[in-house]
Amino acid sequence: MKSAKSNKPSGKSRRVKPMTIESLIDTPSELTDASNSKTAIVLMTRVRLARNLASMPFPGWARPAQREESYDICRDAVSSVPAMKNNLSVSVTELSELQKQILVERHLISRELSGAKAGSGVVISQNQSISVMINEEDHLRLQVLRAGFQLKKVWNTINDLDTALEDHLDYAYSPTQGYLTACPTNLGTGMRASAMMHLPALVIAGQMEKVVRAVNQLGMVVRGLFGEGSDASGSIFQISNQTTLGEAETEIIKRLDSVLRTIIEHETNARQRLIENDAGKLFDKIGRAFGILQNSHLLNSAEAMNLLSLIRMGIDLNIFDEKERPRVDRLFIEAQPGHLQHAQKGEYEAGQRDLIRAGRLRSEFANFSQPDFSNAGNN
Amino acid sequence: MANSLKCDLCPKPATVHLTQIVNNKVHKVDLCEECAQAKGVTDPSGFSLADLLLKASLNPEQSDVGVRCEQCGYTQNDFKKYGRFGCPHCYETFTSSIHGMLESMHKGVTHTGKVPRRALARKNLHERLSQLEKDLNEAIKTERYEDAARCRDEISQVKQTIGQEPSR
Numbered sequence: 001m002k003s004a005k006s007n008k009p010s011g012k013s014r015r016v017k018p019m020t021i022e023s024l025i026d027t028p029s030e031l032t033d034a035s036n037s038k039t040a041i042v043l044m045t046r047v048r049l050a051r052n053l054a055s056m057p058f059p060g061w062a063r064p065a066q067r068e069e070s071y072d073i074c075r076d077a078v079s080s081v082p083a084m085k086n087n088l089s090v091s092v093t094e095l096s097e098l099q100k101q102i103l104v105e106r107h108l109i110s111r112e113l114s115g116a117k118a119g120s121g122v123v124i125s126q127n128q129s130i131s132v133m134i135n136e137e138d139h140l141r142l143q144v145l146r147a148g149f150q151l152k153k154v155w156n157t158i159n160d161l162d163t164a165l166e167d168h169l170d171y172a173y174s175p176t177q178g179y180l181t182a183c184p185t186n187l188g189t190g191m192r193a194s195a196m197m198h199l200p201a202l203v204i205a206g207q208m209e210k211v212v213r214a215v216n217q218l219g220m221v222v223r224g225l226f227g228e229g230s231d232a233s234g235s236i237f238q239i240s241n242q243t244t245l246g247e248a249e250t251e252i253i254k255r256l257d258s259v260l261r262t263i264i265e266h267e268t269n270a271r272q273r274l275i276e277n278d279a280g281k282l283f284d285k286i287g288r289a290f291g292i293l294q295n296s297h298l299l300n301s302a303e304a305m306n307l308l309s310l311i312r313m314g315i316d317l318n319i320f321d322e323k324e325r326p327r328v329d330r331l332f333i334e335a336q337p338g339h340l341q342h343a344q345k346g347e348y349e350a351g352q353r354d355l356i357r358a359g360r361l362r363s364e365f366a367n368f369s370q371p372d373f374s375n376a377g378n379n
Numbered sequence: 380m381a382n383s384l385k386c387d388l389c390p391k392p393a394t395v396h397l398t399q400i401v402n403n404k405v406h407k408v409d410l411c412e413e414c415a416q417a418k419g420v421t422d423p424s425g426f427s428l429a430d431l432l433l434k435a436s437l438n439p440e441q442s443d444v445g446v447r448c449e450q451c452g453y454t455q456n457d458f459k460k461y462g463r464f465g466c467p468h469c470y471e472t473f474t475s476s477i478h479g480m481l482e483s484m485h486k487g488v489t490h491t492g493k494v495p496r497r498a499l500a501r502k503n504l505h506e507r508l509s510q511l512e513k514d515l516n517e518a519i520k521t522e523r524y525e526d527a528a529r530c531r532d533e534i535s536q537v538k539q540t541i542g543q544e545p546s547r
Contacts (some may be wrong), residue, residue, distance in 0.1 A: 001459025246487020
């Protein structure tokens, strides 16, 4: 099952170069540096595919030696495809808790992988738009993410990656049930396509619950920023397909695409209504957020996200200069606990973090463009 | 539903009744207060009904009780405990008990999406090769030399095709 094409020696003899989190953070990435006016409401699009080896037990049931074996097979195969040239490949045992947290905050690994046993790891592409988790719930979890609303492009990229891997791996596949996955909820296509959406106006207008219900009825799921069970601080939501069997990938994507377009329309309308009917209240929220970010000395993660969310909407509405967008989107990531502690080169208690976070944001917002409310909403 | 008063996840009485319509199919879940809380049903940021349906469908009156997967040793009880399968072969082993679950969980029960064509073609070639090698031995044993020659020619053809594959 091992690749004959791979010219690197396979198995444990191969020393994987340890990933430096520094290089990963300092390299411009899709999530932190690709934002522009087109990424206004949909921050990022993501597709993941669950795949398994035909001849091995699923990771959760495999013995340690089997886990190691499937890890080696998968890692060598993934590292050998052209799309993963110059990748960063690392096993969970080589990562510190803080490093894992940073990868979670960048959406490059899941919380589940960060808690996984030995014989698990991740391979991340150079621009951090592709990551392949090995031995999470399934042998392989391929993921492609891009800034903005690019569902079809992301699907094409991941489809090509998956096809390239077929040359090296025998997938567990049944003609009637499709790709076989550890959990039957992923059976069939093994695909979860999602968009991370910034919906502050729907939240302010109290319409989010209605949207969640409508989206659920269409067979799609709404989750918080970090997936299942996480809260939606910063008014950021993940919308994804719920079912994976009985419908082709392209049909699922088409359906999700139309749901997302409808939500974008609702959010745009809600913003317009806020400006028309309640401009004073909206401007007050944005202005206060700006004041707090410039002057506060204690900010917890959730509050910081909510304030940044208001500033971000301010950019969408032409209240702040468009050139500030990448900075705000980067702060969404860098104000989180893992990134914050890494920047300070140490581990800090939550209370100390709030102090550090506020300091970081104060210095960023000291040289931020001034708000101009006279032109709000006119693009 | 007269007996739907019990929680789908524990023996307590159900007080939260959820109905979701997915693709014109009605899915119902009944939960007690605690399970509803624990599952985040009351959380406006959303929850996964599929996950609930999965656990609720693992009721005891199923046909594969006592069956053990010959490949990995997984049992129906393990599945009830973990909600995951042990290996790809489990889908065959427990096929009769998962049909209803898949039906309630997904849009359909048959895969209509991507087919790993390259991998399947490779698998077919390898299967063809081992069949031909068997035939060749059989032909030699029974002194059918014309058949043996034909097998040998085809074997070299298949081997050539495999060699032209991008890998292996």
